[in-house]
Every structure is written in structure tokens, then in C-alpha cells.
Amino acid sequence: MYAEALEAATIATLRVLIVEDSEDEALLLSHALKRAASDVLWRRVDTPEDLAAALGDEDWDLVISDHAMPRFSSEEAYEVVRRCGKDIPFIIYSGHINEATALKAMANGVHDFVEKGNLRRLLPVVQREMRTVALLRARARAENRLHRVANYDQLTGLPNRQLFIEQAERLLAQCEEEGATLLFVDVDRFMRINNTFGYAVGDLLVRQVATRLQTAVSPRGIVTRMGHDDFALLDCAAGSEAEARALAERVMARFAAPFRVDGREFFLTLSIGVCRFPHDGRDIGELLVSAENAMFVAKRNGRNNYQLYVTGLYSASAERLEMETALRHAVGRNELVLHYQPSVDLASGRITAVEALVRWQHPQRGMIAPDKFIPLADETGLIGEIGHWVLFEACQQTKRWHDAGLSGLKVSVNVSAVQFRQNDLAKIVAAALEQSGLAPWCLDLEITETVLMQDADATIATLLGLKAMGVCISVDDFGTGYSSLAYLKRFPIDTLKIDKSFMRDVTRDGHNAAIVRTVIALAKNLDLESIAEGVETEEQVRFLRAEGCDRLQGYYFSKPLPSDELAAFVRSAGNLLPR
Numbered sequence: 080m081y082a083e084a085l086e087a088a089t090i091a092t093l094r095v096l097i098v099e100d101s102e103d104e105a106l107l108l109s110h111a112l113k114r115a116a117s118d119v120l121w122r123r124v125d126t127p128e129d130l131a132a133a134l135g136d137e138d139w140d141l142v143i144s145d146h147a148m149p150r151f152s153s154e155e156a157y158e159v160v161r162r163c164g165k166d167i168p169f170i171i172y173s174g175h176i177n178e179a180t181a182l183k184a185m186a187n188g189v190h191d192f193v194e195k196g197n198l199r200r201l202l203p204v205v206q207r208e209m210r211t212v213a214l215l216r217a218r219a220r221a222e223n224r225l226h227r228v229a230n231y232d233q234l235t236g237l238p239n240r241q242l243f244i245e246q247a248e249r250l251l252a253q254c255e256e257e258g259a260t261l262l263f264v265d266v267d268r269f270m271r272i273n274n275t276f277g278y279a280v281g282d283l284l285v286r287q288v289a290t291r292l293q294t295a296v297s298p299r300g301i302v303t304r305m306g307h308d309d310f311a312l313l314d315c316a317a318g319s320e321a322e323a324r325a326l327a328e329r330v331m332a333r334f335a336a337p338f339r340v341d342g343r344e345f346f347l348t349l350s351i352g353v354c355r356f357p358h359d360g361r362d363i364g365e366l367l368v369s370a371e372n373a374m375f376v377a378k379r380n381g382r383n384n385y386q387l388y389v390t391g392l393y394s395a396s397a398e399r400l401e402m403e404t405a406l407r408h409a410v411g412r413n414e415l416v417l418h419y420q421p422s423v424d425l426a427s428g429r430i431t432a433v434e435a436l437v438r439w440q441h442p443q444r445g446m447i448a449p450d451k452f453i454p455l456a457d458e459t460g461l462i463g464e465i466g467h468w469v470l471f472e473a474c475q476q477t478k479r480w481h482d483a484g485l486s487g488l489k490v491s492v493n494v495s496a497v498q499f500r501q502n503d504l505a506k507i508v509a510a511a512l513e514q515s516g517l518a519p520w521c522l523d524l525e526i527t528e529t530v531l532m533q534d535a536d537a538t539i540a541t542l543l544g545l546k547a548m549g550v551c552i553s554v555d556d557f558g559t560g561y562s563s564l565a566y567l568k569r570f571p572i573d574t575l576k577i578d579k580s581f582m583r584d585v586t587r588d589g590h591n592a593a594i595v596r597t598v599i600a601l602a603k604n605l606d607l608e609s610i611a612e613g614v615e616t617e618e619q620v621r622f623l624r625a626e627g628c629d630r631l632q633g634y635y636f637s638k639p640l641p642s643d644e645l646a647a648f649v650r651s652a653g654n655l656l657p658r
Contacts, residue, residue, distance in 0.1 A: 092119070093115065093118065094120045094140045094141070095139065095141045095143060096121070096139045097109070097143050098123075098142065098143070098156045099143075099144075100149055105123040111198050111202070125149075130156060130159045130160070131159055134160065135163070140208075141170065141212070142170070144173075145171075145195075154184060157184065157188070166215070168208040170190055170204060171193070172193050173195050174195040190208060232304045234304070235285060235286055236289070237302055243301060246301050248363055250301065251356055257318045258317075259313060259355070260354070261353075262311065262313075262326065262330060262352065262385075263373070264351050265309050265378065266288060266308040266309075267348045267383060269281070270308075270497070271496050271500070275533055275534060280343075283341075285307070288310070288338075289304060292312060294333060295329050295330045296312055296314045297316035298316075299314060300315065312326075313363075318355070323355050324353070324387070331351065334349055348383035350378045350385075351374060352369075352374030352376070353370065353385055354369040378454075378458065406452055406455060415465065415468060416440050417469065417473060418435075418641055418645075419435055419640055419642060420436060420638065421433050421632070422491075422610060422632035423632070424630055425623070425656070428656035431488070431630070432489035432491060433488065433489070434632065435493075436449060436639045437449055460497070463498055466494065466498045469492060470507065471511045471514065471515070474515035474517045476490075477517055481521075489523055489551070491522075492522065492523070492524060493525045494526050496527075496529075496533075504544075504545070508548065519548050520550070523551040523552070526552065527555050531570060551574065555578075557577060557578060573608060574607060574610055575602045577609065577611045577628075579613025581598075582612070583613070585619055595622075595626065599628050602629075608629045609627075609629050612633060614631045615634045615635050620635060
């Protein structure tokens with residue numbers, strides 16, 4: 080680095096301030112200096128006032144001063160330079176100064192003395208000082224880079240956590256009377272963007288997120304990036320609860336418009352935790368804990384909202400952290416189990432397939448339903464590992480049933496968005512089938528409508544790879560997303576599963592009934608199988624049979640059962656349809 084600086088000293092632009100009462104002398108000197116530097120920018124001054132003004136206007140590489148001038152001397156000029164606080168090399172260039180005065184000036188800090196007209200000595204002196212300046216600037220650039228690395232987020236340019244805390248402490252000390260608001264902001268489901276489009280696209284979005292957040296705070300506010308998709312905002316212009324709410328709403332409003340990266344549009348939503356100083360914390364550490372706890376509440380309430388901190392959230396957050404830690408060990412400790420819910424063929428009234436549903440047998444809390452831990456697994460990235468275990472275990476169990484006489488029984492397994500966007504999904508499925516010995520046509524992979532519609536071309540390629548293996552593909556929760564008929568016809572799928580939300584009051588709610596009829600008719604027109612989930616009453620069964628649905632699943636027939644109970648139930652069950 081210093082070698083580059085030394086080389087640059089001979090070619091860089093020389094910015095020189097000439098203290099000289101004669102304009103002609105200054106012009107001659109500037110021409111002479113071009114032999115030391117490829118480009119010379121210079122200014123002449125001849126009064127203390129002009130010198131001080133020039134030093135304040137620009138950064139100079141060098142000051143060359145005459146000694147005896149009508150208005151002041153080189154000693155006075157050097158004192159003006161010294162008082163400005165800038166370390167600028169100072170050279171006396173004069174024919175009217177004795178040696179004793181020159182030596183005294185150098186003892187006081189002047190860099191050198193050259194007799195006027197002695198260019199053979201002046202040019203080497205100038206080049207020597209330029210090398211020193213280049214070294215100092217290289218060192219300053221290196222120190223600036225280190226400062227930025229140590230104090231700023233390299234992706235967004237925002238203050239990092241440590242600098243933010245230091246800045247926040249100063250701000251809070253200034254606004255203790257009027258108060259302040261801290262927001263903890265999490266971008267909802269951001270990991271799915273990274274898994275689908277790659278981290279390069281994700282990084283570009285993170286930069287845009289940071290920019291929008293900065294526009295939401297006042298001049299008395301600061302923003303930091305806490306994690307990959309987590310941010311914190313402190314604003315001393317929002318002290319009351321009403322102002323805190325207004326700040327949170329302003330931040331959310333900034334995300335109403337889509338983000339654009341590489342020609343794609345992305346709509347991002349936020350989960351925001353809100354707390355106030357000093358009401359919810361006496362220092363920045365307490366405020367961050369309070370705001371993050373409130374953010375987790377916003378996530379549990381469906382995301383895309385903000386929540387104000389209330390007393391008692393700390394214990395809830397500690398419980399969540401404890402559950403997350405335990406969940407990370409659940410697979411390795413064999414705490415996960417599968418229950419299987421049968422589905423009934425309407426043509427025969429018999430059980431022809433089951434859906435594998437994961438449960439968590441917690442050593443202290445007992446059996447935990449999936450709606451209690453699957454969202455947590457999704458947020459923390461554990462869903463991939465859990466999904467992998469479910470796939471392999473379901474295939475092995477189904478093959479055991481086949482070997483025990485329940486031949487032909489199919490099993491359906493839910494595939495999460497994280498799993499579906501893995502490049503090696505087909506290899507994983509092939510490994511599960513090979514390891515278990517299960518026939519591919521007995522495995523049904525369920526993919527949600529929302530996942531199906533993300534990046535349709537990549538989705539079709541993945542589905543074709545799976546279909547080539549012989550497995551079946553179902554669209555789960557159909558009707559809750561935004562599939563168009565044109566896209567649906569392109570997907571190589573086998574089954575549409577009608578979401579259970581439409582089954583509620585289907586025999587009394589005309590709107591729900593119309594949706595169910597439409598989905599069944601759509602499946603028939605596309606030569607697909609239709610399955611209704613959440614069937615709980617005989618009236619629903621009769622309605623679905625009349626509409627021509629192919630299969631039914633729900634508590635009317637059976638709740639999800641452990642593997643041994645399921646086998647016994649299938650063997651004993653005959654025609655399960657009402658007469």
C-alpha cells in the first residue's frame with residue numbers, strides 16, 4: 080500500500096498554496112513545480128486573512144511561502160497554518176532571509192528552507208514532501224476503512240450494533256424528559272427470498288430496506304441493522320404513545336410500494352415491536368429486549384403488523400427461546416413422531432391414503448401440536464431438517480404397512496417452501512424412496528398454492544423432475560392463494576386439496592359452497608383428483624358426494640392416529656360413507 084502511495088506522489092495532482100506578494104513570482108514558481116508533479120493546482124495569497132480563508136476552503140498538499148512581504152512574514156504565515164490545525168508541509172522559499180532565521184524557523188516546525196531561484200534544490204524538496212503527504216493519506220485511508228469496518232454494516236452502510244448503542248446512549252441522555260421510541264423491525268419470511276432467488280438478490284433487497292427505513296425516521300433518529308433481516312430504529316422525535324404508533328405506521332407505509340430487483344417485483348411486509356423510553360426501558364439494552372419481545376408478538380399475530388410492548392412479554396420471549404432451543408434438539412433426540420390421518424375414496428367408501436402429520440413429543444410438556452411449533456421451525460430455518468425427517472420416516476412406515484398386508488396404501492407428505500426451493504429436492508425424494516423401498520406412485524408430495532406460484536418456470540422444472548420419478552403431486556390449501564387457470568394448466572400436478580376453511584358451514588354458507596363446487600369442477604375439467612379436507616359432519620359428506628368430490632379427509636372419519644393405531648383402524652374399517 081505504501082509503495083503505491085510513493086508512486087502516486089510523482090503523478091498525483093499537487094495542490095499548493097503560495098504565500099507571495101508578487102503575482103509574477105508565484106506564476107514562475109507554479110510553472111517550475113510542474114516538473115515535480117504532472118498537474119499543479121495553486122492559489123496565491125499575500126495577507127493573513129486570505130491565507131486563513133484559503134486554508135479553510137480547501138485541503139492543500141503544500142504551503143510555499145516567501146519570507147519578507149509587505150503585509151507579513153513567513154513566521155506569521157507559518158503561525159496561521161499551525162493554528163488551522165492541519166498538518167501541511169511548510170517550505171520557506173525566499174532570497175531575503177538569513178541562515179540563522181531560517182534555522183530558527185525549521186526548529187519551530189517549518190519543513191525546509193530553499194533560496195529563491197534554486198530550483199535544483201526546490202524540486203527534490205517538493206518531491207520529498209509529496210511522498211510524505213502520500214504516505215499520510217494512504218495511512219488515513221486505511222484508518223478510515225478500518226473505522227468503517229469496525230463501526231458500520233458493510234452491506235447497508237448503517238451503523239453497526241455497537242456504534243448504534245453508543246449513539247443511542249447519547250440520544251437518550253438528551254431526550255430523557257420528552258421521551259423516545261424504539262422499533263425492532265423484522266422483514267417477514269425474508270429467508271424464502273434467499274432460498275428462492277439467491278443471496279445476491281436478498282442483499283440488494285436488504286440495501287433497499289435500509290434506505291426506506293432511514294426515510295421514516297426524523298433528523299433526531301438513527302437506524303441500525305441488527306441481523307440479516309432485522310433492524311432497529313430509535314427516534315427522539317416520538318415520545319408519546321400516539322407518536323410511537325405514528326412512527327410504526329409510517330415505517331409500514333414505506334413498504335406499501337413494491338421493491339424492484341433485476342426486473343422482478345417484491346412485496347415485503349414487516350413485523351414491528353414498539354417500545355418507549357423511559358416507559359418500557361431505562362437504557363438501550365432494556366429497550367432492545369422489550370421491542371424484540373413485542374416483535375415476536377407481532378409475528379404470532381399473523382405478521383404484517385406492529386405491537387406495542389406490554390409488561391410480561393419478557394417471560395413469553397424466554398419461553399419462546401427455550402422452545403426454540405429444545406426444538407433444535409428434537410430430531411436428534413427422536414422426539415418427533417408422525418400421526419396419520421386417513422382419507423376416504425368416495426367411490427368405494429374405503430381408506431386408500433393417509434396424510435403424514437408431525438407431532439412433537441416434548442419430554443416435559445407432552446404432545447405438542449404442529450400449529451404450536453411449525454411456525455417457529457419456519458422462522459428459525461429448522462423446517463428443512465424437520466421436513467427431511469418427515470419424508471424419510473413416512474416412506475419407511477408406509478413400506479412397513481405394505482409389507483404387513485396393507486398394500487396399495489398411499490402416503491402424502493407436506494413439502495415446505497424451504498424444501499421445495501432446495502436444488503437437490505429430487506435427489507432427496509429419490510433417496511427416501513430407495514432407502515425405504517416404497518413404490519414412487521405411493522408417495523404424494525403436497526405443495527401449497529402460494530409456493531407453487533413463486534417463480535413459475537423454476538417450479539415447473541422442479542415438478543417435472545419429481546413427476547419423472549413417478550411420485551404424485553398435490554396442491555394443498557387450494558383456493559387460499561392466487562392461482563390462475565392459465566398457470567394451473569402448466570403445472571404437472573395430480574390433485575387439488577380443498578382447504579378446510581371452505582368446509583366450515585359449506586352446507587349453509589352459499590359463498591363457501593360456490594367455492595367448493597368451483598374447485599371440484601375445475602379439477603374434473605383438468606382431469607385432476609379433488610380432495611376435501613376438514614370434513615366433520617354427515618351433511619358435508621353428502622354435499623361433497625353430490626358435487627362429485629373424489630376423496631374426503633377429516634374428523635368425521637378419523638382424527639390423526641399413531642402408526643400402529645392407524646394400521647388397526649384401516650384393517651377394521653369397511654365402507655365409511657353414510658348410507
